[in-house]
Structure formats: structure tokens, C-alpha cells
Amino acid sequence: MAYDAFVLLSFGGPEKPDDVMPFLRNVVRGRGVPEERLAEVAEHYLHFGGVSPINQQCRELLAAVRAEFAAHGVTLPAYWGNRNWHPMLEDAVAQMRDDGVTHALGFATSAYGGYSSCKQYWEDIARARAKVGPGAPRIDKLRQFHDHPGFVEPHADAVRQALTTLDPARRGTTRLVFTAHSIPASMAATAGPDGGRYEAQLTETATLVHAAAAADLPWDLVWQSRSGPPQVPWLEPDINDHLTALADKGVTDVVVSPIGFVSDHLEVIWDLDNEAADTAAGLGLGYARAVTPGTDPRFVTMVRELVEERTAAWSRDRLGTLPVWDECPSPCCPPPQRPAPRGA
Secondary structure, X not given: OOOOEEEEEEOOOOEOHHHHHHHHHHHOOOOOOOHXXXXXXXXXXXXXXXXXXXXXXXXXXXXXXXHHHHHOOOOOXXXXXXXXXXXXXXXXXXXXXXXXXXXXXXXXXXXXXXXXXXXXXXXXXXXXXXXXXXXXXXXXXXXXXXOOHHHHHHHHHHHHHHHOOOOHHHHHHEEEEEEEEOOEHHHHHOOOOOOOHHHHHHHHHHHHHHHHHOOOXXXXXXXXXXXXXXXXXXXXXXXXXXXXXXXXXXXXXXXXXXXXOOOOOHHHHHHHXXXXXXXXXXXXXXXXXXXXXXXXXXXXXXXXXXXXXXXXXXXXXXXXXXXXXXXXXXXXXXXXXXXXXOOO
């Protein structure tokens, strides 16, 4: 197919204190989340001055991708639109329309399958195009990339680097702990066309990173950033509970690798560099957190290669064995059932 633009699709985040509550209301729109719960989450952002790192990280990634495109003869202009905060995707789509774009490729800052990690980006695209109306360009989302070398190798190098900060004499009692965003168990069960895709992909990524970084160490995949009501089952164990269990088993040191994420945004910094680090300190565990790919040159190159898979019919560069596709099968990843808003 002929494509005439590239668009970075991301979550978005506040950039000043006054943005925080409106941003959070966008995140939970239609879910019936009470204001008092939003106020609790807002404190995480206000702890950092009301600024989420994610927008600046997207600016840096977009600049790196543009430079990578220019260096390799990829002539697509690059845009950026978010789900929950400015620049909003509908504004990017309107700008593309005004610029004469008709058919763009979208890169989402999520490597995995599932409703919130993949399907919702398709919904974002459809909503933005509907809002812009006639002339809105078509946008095809690039494939999931959980096992691409440009994603796996930076994570593996980060684990190796984190290990150098721990006491090598205690390597025999050191463990790798891979983390990803927890989701409702029902959503995990219906991820992908046959269910279970989110967990299966994360397990494959963890296996690949472990083999490349520290094959001698035991590892676990656990979860972070749960946000749902306590009566709804979410994926477990939580990272903090798991650290307690490891300490009880005689583990002395842990490297925590957030393979569920592409950059060190607020959930990584708050949940791992603050809460989990405090938990580890209270347990007497040596603790090191591996960084995420961010703008690692291999990750930026991966973005270009994903584009050239579609524009130049390149073969897929991947390390795993799970099936991949350019367009998700249907039906796939149904939206979760939301509670009715209060007062409805």
C-alpha cells in the first residue's frame, strides 16, 4: 500500500499541575471512577510537580524517529497524537488532513496485544477520524513488537547494567523480576483472538530478555499499577507483595525490569522507583531497576524497520515464536464491561 505519513500514538500526560485532574478525567471517562479516587492518583503526579515525563519522552522519540527516517531515505512526515492529553490524536488527524495526508502508518507506544494495549488504539483512531469527518486520513496501526530485537536487546542490556550495581558475591541469591501493567483478569483472558495473548507475549519477552541478560538467574513475571476496585480480580501478584515473598524465601537482591513499558514514564518512576524501592529497602533487599528503551538507537531503528515492513515489504525481524499480524483478527480483544456511572 502507498503511505504518505507516520503518526506516533501515545497515552499522553499532564505537563503542569492544572492539567492533572482534567487529564485523569479523560483517562477514566465512562468508567464511573469517583473523584476521590482520582484525587488519590493525582497526588502521584503532583509529587513530581504535576508533570508526567511521557510527553517529553514522546517528543524525544519523535525527533529521533524523524532523524532515523531522514538518514535512511524514509520520506514520510511524522506526526504525534495522544489518547488522553494534548496533543490529542484528533488534532493530529485534522492537521494531517489539512496537509493532504490520505493514508498514514501509526506506531503505538505499547508492544503487546490486549484491549488497552492494542485494541483501544484502533478505537482511538476510529474516534479521531470520525470527529475530523470528511477527508480524515486512513491510519493503519503497525504491528505488535514484543519480540523485536530492537525492543528485547535494550531491555537485556539494561538488566545487565542494573546487575552491575548489586553485590556480585550475592549473585546466587539474586533474582530477576519482570513487571508489566496489571489488567483485569477478564481482560487478560480475552486478549487476542484466542485469549491470553497479553500474558503470553510478556512471558515470551521475559524469556528472551532473561536468556540474553542473565540466563543463570531465576526470574518471575509480576504486575504493577493496578487501579481497579478491589472486588474486581486483576492479574497478580503485585510487585510489592512479590518482593515480600522473595525476601521470605531468602532472596537477597533483585533486579526489576519493566518489560511492559517502552519508556520511564510516571507509572514506572512512581511504582518502581518509589513504592517498590521503598518496599525492598524495608525488607533489606538489594534493589536495582533496569531502564526502559526510551530513545535507545536500536529501538528507534526498530520503528523505522516496522515502517519498512509495510512500505518496502521487508521480512519481519523477530526473536519469538508467537504469531504476529499486521491487522488484528476479528473478533479480538473485546472492551471490558464498565460499571455504570454513579447516579445512572
